[in-house]
Amino acid sequence: MLAVRVLLSARGLAAASVVRCQKHTLPDLPYDYNALEPVISTDIMKLHHSKHHQTYVNNLNVAEEKLAEAHAKGDVSTVISLAPALRFNGGGHINHTIFWQNLSPDGGEPSGDLMAAINRDFGSLDNMKSQLSAATVAVQGSGWGWLGLNKQKGVLQIATCPNQDPLEATTGLVPLFGIDVWEHAYYLQYKNVRPDYVNAIWKVANWKDISARFAAASK
Numbered sequence: 001m002l003a004v005r006v007l008l009s010a011r012g013l014a015a016a017s018v019v020r021c022q023k024h025t026l027p028d029l030p031y032d033y034n035a036l037e038p039v040i041s042t043d044i045m046k047l048h049h050s051k052h053h054q055t056y057v058n059n060l061n062v063a064e065e066k067l068a069e070a071h072a073k074g075d076v077s078t079v080i081s082l083a084p085a086l087r088f089n090g091g092g093h094i095n096h097t098i099f100w101q102n103l104s105p106d107g108g109e110p111s112g113d114l115m116a117a118i119n120r121d122f123g124s125l126d127n128m129k130s131q132l133s134a135a136t137v138a139v140q141g142s143g144w145g146w147l148g149l150n151k152q153k154g155v156l157q158i159a160t161c162p163n164q165d166p167l168e169a170t171t172g173l174v175p176l177f178g179i180d181v182w183e184h185a186y187y188l189q190y191k192n193v194r195p196d197y198v199n200a201i202w203k204v205a206n207w208k209d210i211s212a213r214f215a216a217a218s219k
Contacts (some may be wrong), residue, residue: 023061026054027097035105039204041189049100052184056092056164063089091164095144095178102177104206113218114211121156132158132179133198142182145198147210148173149217174217177210 034042063085070078122128135158136145143162150157150173159171167175186197
């Protein structure tokens with residue numbers, strides 16, 4: 001299979017011929033489906049992980065198979081036509097893989113270098129939460145809110161992406177913490193009150209994972 005990270009880059013179609021990997025698979029959750037109760041219900045977690053994320057994985061594998069066939073035939077028109085499916089399903093796979101790791105029943109607070117960076121760039125943890133929550137709630141339709149690292153400037157930034165557009169390929173920011181605001185992520189439990197879901201998700205933010213991503217991206 002062709003590597004999704006390459007395909008989602010601006011040079012992906014040109015590089016597709018030389019980068020290959022195994023079929024993508026649905027990652028296991030690092031906790032049980034009921035572990036994030038009451039913030040995220042068991043039913044939502046089951047559907048979100050085993051149905052929605054699995055669909056992105058399946059469709060991504062199909063698209064990559066078609067891309068390999070089109071490339072082998074020198075069918076440039078088909079190669080180009082597959083870009084939206086690769087971006088959507090590849091982004092869905094990337095985003096959700098981060099999302100599951102970003103969450104934990106343990107909760108907690110950031111500390112160390114990450115906390116220092118949050119205080120430097122936002123003034124306080126509460127300010128960062130407030131700004132990211134507001135931006136995420138304001139996403140029109142379906143999409144994601146992100147805390148990311150601008151490696152060039154060495155600062156934390158907030159950004160939103162529509163649909164399943166991946167943060168790094170779209171904005172250049174390294175994703176640290178993402179909030180999924182597709183309706184399938186919350187509607188069964190929170191109905192149409194997106195702010196309640198966004199505000200509640202901070203209770204299960206996995207700051208160990210977020211801190212590890214920050215440390216890796218800061219090297």
